[in-house]
Amino acid sequence: MAKYLLLKHYRGGKAPVNDVPMDRWSPEEVDAHVRFMDDLADRLRESGEFVDAQALSPGGTWVRYDGEGKPPVVDGPFAETKDLVAGWMAIDVDSEERALEVAAELSSAPAAGGRPLGEWLELRPFLDDRPNAGE
Template sequence: MRFMLIVKATADSEAGVMPSQELIDAMQKYNEELVKAGVLLAADGLQPSSKGIRISYPEPGGKPKVIDGPFTEAKEIIAGYTLIEVKSREEAIEWALRMPDPHGFGQGEIELRQVFEVEDIMDNPESLAREAALREQAREQKKA
């Protein structure tokens, strides 16, 4: 089971305030623990929404709309993420509870969401085979 630990933005992260060395050290220690346990798939911070772009689809079948950041309502913006693969929802919660306050100062908020597996979304054998082939092709391209 894959889970994403979504770190919510704060006014500081949206202003581009970099984390303290103490917080960097704590996050590196946490990531090292994830690696040692064999559950870490990815972990990254994101640039502020002022450097972001949103693409929306305001009308069915209509042309997409491109909007440059910044975006309002920092609590709805993602500042970073960690992607883990674990055996259960409970294990994912345990790992999320071990994450240091991602912004320090008691401002951090983490949202934990399970990632859909391909089999959860599609049951057509042909579609599943096409998806498996695409994923394998992507893996091979990364190796090259």
């Protein structure tokens, strides 16, 4: 089994196929979208592949250490940052093919007009191998 992160972006990726901003959808379309996401997570629990799903606020702060005894330096958010992560789903699956399949399904969530969103998702493998026998 291998774990993968399916990253959703507010911006930084390519535009989705069905490129209508969510605030221009009908309330029913929004509900259908959310329901699809919940159902997908349930199906992945059922199949024993679900690990985690979280959404992130678009607003964030940049922080860094600024020396002993000094408060941390905070900055941002930076409007010019090209890449902005919106959230993720983590899965534990048998193969990369299966990870691609789940990602495609997630991307197919219904959007404006009930048509699939066709959102671009970034698929990233975890660095979580625990090699035991090999040196």
